Amino acid sequence: MKFISLLTTSLFLLFCSCSSLQPSARQVQSKTLIKMALNDQTGYKIIESLTTEIGPRLAGSAQEKRARSWAVAKMKRIGLQTVRVESFDVSHWERVSEDVHILSPNPQKLRATALGGSVGTNHSGVSAKVVSFKNFEALAKAPLKGLENTIVFVDEPMTRTKDGSGYGVAVVKRRRTTVEAAKRGAVAALIRSVGTDHHRFPHTGQTGYEKGVKKIPIAALSAPDADQLARSLKKGSVKIFLKIRVKSKGSLKSGNVIGEIPGQTDKFVVAGAHLDSWDLGTGAVDDGAGVGIVLGAAKTIVKQNLRPKHTIRIILFGSEEVGLVGAKAYAKKHKAELPKHIVASESDFGAGKIWKLDTRFSDSSLSEAKSLFKVLKPLGIKRGNNKAYGGPDLIPMRDLGVPVVTLKQNGWDYFDLHHTEDDTFDKIKPEDIAQNVAAYSAYLWMSSNTESDFRN
Amino acid sequence: MKFISLLTTSLFLLFCSCSSLQPSARQVQSKTLIKMALNDQTGYKIIESLTTEIGPRLAGSAQEKRARSWAVAKMKRIGLQTVRVESFDVSHWERVSEDVHILSPNPQKLRATALGGSVGTNHSGVSAKVVSFKNFEALAKAPLKGLENTIVFVDEPMTRTKDGSGYGVAVVKRRRTTVEAAKRGAVAALIRSVGTDHHRFPHTGQTGYEKGVKKIPIAALSAPDADQLARSLKKGSVKIFLKIRVKSKGSLKSGNVIGEIPGQTDKFVVAGAHLDSWDLGTGAVDDGAGVGIVLGAAKTIVKQNLRPKHTIRIILFGSEEVGLVGAKAYAKKHKAELPKHIVASESDFGAGKIWKLDTRFSDSSLSEAKSLFKVLKPLGIKRGNNKAYGGPDLIPMRDLGVPVVTLKQNGWDYFDLHHTEDDTFDKIKPEDIAQNVAAYSAYLWMSSNTESDFRN
Numbered sequence: 001m002k003f004i005s006l007l008t009t010s011l012f013l014l015f016c017s018c019s020s021l022q023p024s025a026r027q028v029q030s031k032t033l034i035k036m037a038l039n040d041q042t043g044y045k046i047i048e049s050l051t052t053e054i055g056p057r058l059a060g061s062a063q064e065k066r067a068r069s070w071a072v073a074k075m076k077r078i079g080l081q082t083v084r085v086e087s088f089d090v091s092h093w094e095r096v097s098e099d100v101h102i103l104s105p106n107p108q109k110l111r112a113t114a115l116g117g118s119v120g121t122n123h124s125g126v127s128a129k130v131v132s133f134k135n136f137e138a139l140a141k142a143p144l145k146g147l148e149n150t151i152v153f154v155d156e157p158m159t160r161t162k163d164g165s166g167y168g169v170a171v172v173k174r175r176r177t178t179v180e181a182a183k184r185g186a187v188a189a190l191i192r193s194v195g196t197d198h199h200r201f202p203h204t205g206q207t208g209y210e211k212g213v214k215k216i217p218i219a220a221l222s223a224p225d226a227d228q229l230a231r232s233l234k235k236g237s238v239k240i241f242l243k244i245r246v247k248s249k250g251s252l253k254s255g256n257v258i259g260e261i262p263g264q265t266d267k268f269v270v271a272g273a274h275l276d277s278w279d280l281g282t283g284a285v286d287d288g289a290g291v292g293i294v295l296g297a298a299k300t301i302v303k304q305n306l307r308p309k310h311t312i313r314i315i316l317f318g319s320e321e322v323g324l325v326g327a328k329a330y331a332k333k334h335k336a337e338l339p340k341h342i343v344a345s346e347s348d349f350g351a352g353k354i355w356k357l358d359t360r361f362s363d364s365s366l367s368e369a370k371s372l373f374k375v376l377k378p379l380g381i382k383r384g385n386n387k388a389y390g391g392p393d394l395i396p397m398r399d400l401g402v403p404v405v406t407l408k409q410n411g412w413d414y415f416d417l418h419h420t421e422d423d424t425f426d427k428i429k430p431e432d433i434a435q436n437v438a439a440y441s442a443y444l445w446m447s448s449n450t451e452s453d454f455r456n
Numbered sequence: 457m458k459f460i461s462l463l464t465t466s467l468f469l470l471f472c473s474c475s476s477l478q479p480s481a482r483q484v485q486s487k488t489l490i491k492m493a494l495n496d497q498t499g500y501k502i503i504e505s506l507t508t509e510i511g512p513r514l515a516g517s518a519q520e521k522r523a524r525s526w527a528v529a530k531m532k533r534i535g536l537q538t539v540r541v542e543s544f545d546v547s548h549w550e551r552v553s554e555d556v557h558i559l560s561p562n563p564q565k566l567r568a569t570a571l572g573g574s575v576g577t578n579h580s581g582v583s584a585k586v587v588s589f590k591n592f593e594a595l596a597k598a599p600l601k602g603l604e605n606t607i608v609f610v611d612e613p614m615t616r617t618k619d620g621s622g623y624g625v626a627v628v629k630r631r632r633t634t635v636e637a638a639k640r641g642a643v644a645a646l647i648r649s650v651g652t653d654h655h656r657f658p659h660t661g662q663t664g665y666e667k668g669v670k671k672i673p674i675a676a677l678s679a680p681d682a683d684q685l686a687r688s689l690k691k692g693s694v695k696i697f698l699k700i701r702v703k704s705k706g707s708l709k710s711g712n713v714i715g716e717i718p719g720q721t722d723k724f725v726v727a728g729a730h731l732d733s734w735d736l737g738t739g740a741v742d743d744g745a746g747v748g749i750v751l752g753a754a755k756t757i758v759k760q761n762l763r764p765k766h767t768i769r770i771i772l773f774g775s776e777e778v779g780l781v782g783a784k785a786y787a788k789k790h791k792a793e794l795p796k797h798i799v800a801s802e803s804d805f806g807a808g809k810i811w812k813l814d815t816r817f818s819d820s821s822l823s824e825a826k827s828l829f830k831v832l833k834p835l836g837i838k839r840g841n842n843k844a845y846g847g848p849d850l851i852p853m854r855d856l857g858v859p860v861v862t863l864k865q866n867g868w869d870y871f872d873l874h875h876t877e878d879d880t881f882d883k884i885k886p887e888d889i890a891q892n893v894a895a896y897s898a899y900l901w902m903s904s905n906t907e908s909d910f911r912n
Contacts, residue, residue: 052687055564063563107519108511108738111877199655200737200877224880228738231508231881281656282564282684421567421656424680425687 026449030375030442033300037438043296044430046074047351050291051282051425058279059319060090060252067275071257071291071316078295079302080259080314087255088329090319093117095279096245100190100219103127103239106232111200112190112219113280114244115174115207116322119215125243126151126187126217132233136173139180148185151240152177153192155230157223160196164349164411170194174220175208182214188242189218192226197416200224204278204419206322217244254318256326261301261448263311268337269447270313270344270402271297271440272393274320281423285414288425290347291316292433297440308448310342317393320348321419324392331396338400343447343454345405346391347440350418352410353432354439357381358388360404361454368452372405375442379435384408403454405447407439482905486831486898489756493894499752500886502530503807506747507738507881514735515775516546516708523731527713527747527772534751535758536715536770543711544785546775549573551735552701556646556675559583559695562688567656568646568675569736570700571630571663572778575671581699582607582643582673588689592629595636604641607696608633609648611686613679616652620805620867626650630676631664638670644698645674648682653872656680660734660875662778673700710774712782717757717904719767724793725903726769726800726858727753727896728849730776737879741870744881746803747772748889753896764904766798773849776804777875780848787852794856799903799910801861802847803896806874808866809888810895813837814844816860817910824908828861831898835891840864859910861903863895 023031037043054070057063068085075083093116100112114120128151133139135156154177159166174194181189193203202222209215219242221229232238257275273290277283298314317326331338343361357376359369366386373383390404398404417423479487493499510526513519524541531539549572556568570576584607589595591612610633615622630650637645649659658678665671675698677685688694713731729746733739754770775781787794799817813832815825822842829839846860854860873879 048687052684053562053691055558055562055684102511106509106511198882199657200880201656224878224882227882228508228511228880231504235509422680424656424684426654426680426683 026446027371027375029306030445033304033441033445034379034438037300037441038434040300040434041430042299043292043433043437044428046295047284047288047292047428047433048425051284051288055282056279057275057277057283058094059276059322059325060092060254064254064276064318068255068257071275074295075257075259078299080298081262083259085255085257086329086333087253088325089251090254090322090325092250092252093246093248093322096247098219099125099243101241102232103241105236110225110229111202111222112225113202113204114246115218115220116204117207118218118244118246120244120246121188121217121242125241127239127241128187130229130233130238130240132230136177139177142184144184146184147181150186151188151190151242152181152186153190153229155192155226157192158194158196158415160412162410162412163408164414167415174205178207178216178218179210179213182216186216188216191218191220193220193222195223195415195418195420198223199422201420201422204280217242219244254326256318256330257316259314261298261308261312263308263448265310267310267340267342268313269310269342269444270315271444272315272317272344272346272391273348274326274393275316276319276321278321278419280419280421282425283423284425284428285350285417285423286419287348289351289428289433293347293436293440296437297444300437300441301445308445310448312444312448320393324395327393327396331400335400338397338402341397341402342450343403343405344390344394344397345407345443346394347436348391348393349409349411350414351428351432352412352414353435354379354381354407355410356384356408358384358406358408359386360388360390361386362456364456365452365454368450368454372443372446375446376439379439381439401455405443407443482902483827483831485762486901489760489897489901490835490894493756493897494890496756496890497886498755499748499889499893500884502751503740503744503748503884503889504881507740507744511738512735513731513733513739514550515732515778515781516548516710520710520732520774524711524713527731530751531713531715534755536754537718539715541711541713542785542789543709544781545707546710546778546781548706548708549702549704549778552703554675555581555699557697558688559697561692566681566685567658567678568681569658569660570702571674571676572660573663574674574700574702576700576702577644577673577698581697583695583697584643586685586689586694586696588686592633595633598640600640603637606642607644607646607698608637608642609646609685611648611682613648614650614652614871616868618866618868619864620870623871630661634663634672634674635666635669638672642672644672647674647676649676649678651679651871651874651876654679655878657876657878660736673698675700710782712774712786713772715770717754717764717768719764719904721766723766723796723798724769725766725798725900726771727900728771728773728800728802728847729804730782730849731772732775732777734777734875736875736877738881739879740881740884741806741873741879742875743804745807745884745889749803749892749896752893753900756893756897757901764901766904768900768904776849780851783849783852787856791856794853794858797853797858798906799859799861800846800850800853801863801899802850803892804847804849805865805867806870807884807888808868808870809891810835810837810863811866812840812864814840814862814864815842816844816846817842818912820912821908821910824906824910828899828902831902832895835895837895857911861899863899
């Protein structure tokens with residue numbers, strides 16, 4: 001027995017040694033998947049279908065419901081199994097109208113959009129003098145008196161970066177200006193849009209309120225309009241009229257759409273994207289692209305008739321934009337199952353090429369990251385760090401211990417379109433989507449055939 | 457006496473001979489003006505002032521009136537003389553609201569703008585099936601039956617060029633779609649915007665009607681919306697709702713604003729631009745730029761304390777956009793004086809650098825074109841043809857025999873912004889404006905000190 005055992009051990013070590021020199025079966029298969037994906041427009045066509053046949057799909061809306069039906073049908077056509085909708089409730093909020101204009105000294109309309117979740121004004125709107133702050137910090141540090149009955153304007157620009165690192169700071173302004181302005185007696189607030197473009201598109205996005213602080217309405221100005229207001233303020237006092245009408249009552253149904261390529265164990269690897277979009281554009285880069293990428297990757301694998309070791313689970317989250325509502329619902333519902341989630345990744349950073357692989361694995365699993373990187377490298381992808389963010393909808397499960405991967409896209413132009421009317425299908429480049437689909441299919445195949453647990 | 461006469465003639469010929477080899481005084485002075493203008497932001501600051509302090513200035517509106525007061529004050533501050541407003545009437549038209557959306561199969565809002573002069577729908581709007589034509593010609597050739605109670609959509613793109621040559625064809629579509637659609641029983645019309653961008657900005661502009669043909673409402677879709685409609689139509693039948701509200705009743709006051717640098721003869725050289733803009737943007741490239749350029753050029757000359765031989769007349773035309781109303785009023789009012797207009801040029805093709813000089817002079821005056829070209833050449837300006845267009849507001853006087861010059865700007869990007877909301881000050885580059893101001897000051901100085909009459 002001892003001899004046999006020794007022989008087995010030797011053969012095993014020999015195999016391991018070879019496998020580190022020669023590509024494993026999953027690596028060879030991943031290369032085939034990449035080749036297929038790069039020569040295919042599957043992902044691109046899915047984005048076209050979603051953005052054209054559905055269009056905008058605000059959280060909880062009839063359009064988001066239509067998108068769920070679309071997703072169920074698309075997943076079934078691709079050949080995914082156990083396709084289902086997991087429903088949850090989301091607070092009702094919808095835009096009715098905005099009217100923001102300068103009353104004096106230079107009467108003119110300003111292009112503005114109410115931020116998501118903003119309260120409305122009353123029917124007659126508000127008229128007030130504008131007080132400008134160069135950034136959110138300056139407002140937060142301002143004396144608590146002196147802004148009574150004014151409209152506060154936070155004129156903070158956002159920095160353009162490849163990795164989206166300018167977004168964090170900018171989002172604080174979007175979420176907290178209402179609170180700091182209201183504490184000081186302002187009747188409404190305006191911000192320079194969280195965005196990097198210089199077109200007349202205001203960027204929407206979720207705002208926030210604080211218990212015990214009066215809720216005041218807030219709108220974002222497009223960059224040219226913020227410039228116009230800033231120039232006008234340099235010349236003297238400016239009075240603005242602002243009227244925002246919104247509907248917001250009770251809750252609506254939303255849901256996550258899930259489909260799988262069944263494996264042979266009870267474990268999962270996850271690729272996600274979100275199905276909802278803001279109401280202004282057709283949600284092409286945010287996040288039609290992600291939907292096309294993860295469904296495209298799943299289709300690439302199914303077409304190869306490959307059966308993974310672990311189940312590949314595709315999750316199209318609902319109501320991401322309004323506070324990760326679908327992501328939280330998923331983590332709650334699947335809490336007991338999360339330890340069986342080997343790894344998760346979400347595509348939600350636009351439609352640019354992937355240029356970096358970040359992971360969040362245990363130290364002892366870093367060889368898995370290395371293997372994955374080896375497969376992805378020919379796609380022009382660099383090895384990043386081991387502190388991966390994963391994606392917004394992964395936060396709740398990441399916080400509960402699920403290892404994540406970020407296939408980091410080039411976000412240089414992402415915040416030109418993000419949350420604007422201009423987020424439409426024509427901005428999508430098929431070759432960039434094909435590269436993403438290739439990377440996701442390789443990620444899914446490598447991870448779904450791992451022997452490791454990236455936690456330990 | 458004979459001897460003296462001979463001596464005079466000889467000296468005169470000697471002078472002429474020298475002057476063809478050595479730069480004349482006006483050439484030397486023009487070079488100084490160019491140098492001054494290139495190191496100055498006068499034109500740029502004027503554009504900033506107009507677009508910020510006034511903003512949009514639709515023909516006949518209160519804003520256009522404010523712009524006339526602004527122009528009078530600005531001309532006086534520059535040091536122009538005989539500054540006055542020459543009033544005329546313009547038909548009232550203003551936009552109230554547009555609502556265009558797909559009813560079925562994929563309900564969503566489309567970004568559309570009513571064309572200038574369009575009639576409105578009734579209060580309940582119209583709902584109808586869309587019939588698409590690939591271009592205007594296809595519509596014009598369609599049978600006279602078969603489009604009853606439809607919405608006609610002309611999906612004709614515009615070609616991007618440096619010289620704006622794609623505009624002519626595109627404008628036919630804008631002006632005539634209503635007529636050809638109405639002849640065939642359509643209830644409304646949509647066109648793909650006359651523009652070259654791919655943002656969600658519909659381009660407005662004047663439409664037309666024909667006596668005896670029913671007036672139907674017309675709107676332009678932004679390029680991404682035209683794409684969306686085209687893709688939807690490829691998938692099946694599309695029903696659209698369209699509601700346009702406009703105000704249009706009687707006539708309003710408009711006017712041309714004129715200021716001069718007085719000369720020593722009763723003749724004039726003219727530099728023009730138009731003061732009105734469409735209502736959507738702040739009219740920065742169309743035609744705040746032109747206003748800044750010609751006023752900047754006048755200021756450059758005044759600052760040099762130079763007195764021209766012939767009077768330099770700056771004309772800021774009113775109501776250009778709605779049918780050259782100010783231009784026609786000027787030509788009518790000044791008809792008797794037009795033979796004394798030596799030459800005219802208008803800056804109304806955006807804010808790009810001038811790259812070409814076209815003239816429309818008599819053959820015997822081509823040496824004047826040559827002299828002017830010699831001065832402009834260091835600005836990177838090529839010699840063009842002798843069939844100059846001059847500019848839209850010059851058409852009525854050109855048709856009555858006034859020689860014209862085109863200082864042709866690079867219009868590659870012009871139709872990205874033209875007649876859209878996005879035509880705002882941030883699109884203006886100070887260095888390009890300075891080059892234009894330099895060229896206009898040289899043109900004005902050379903022409904206002906000519907001995908020639910460019911007609912003969």
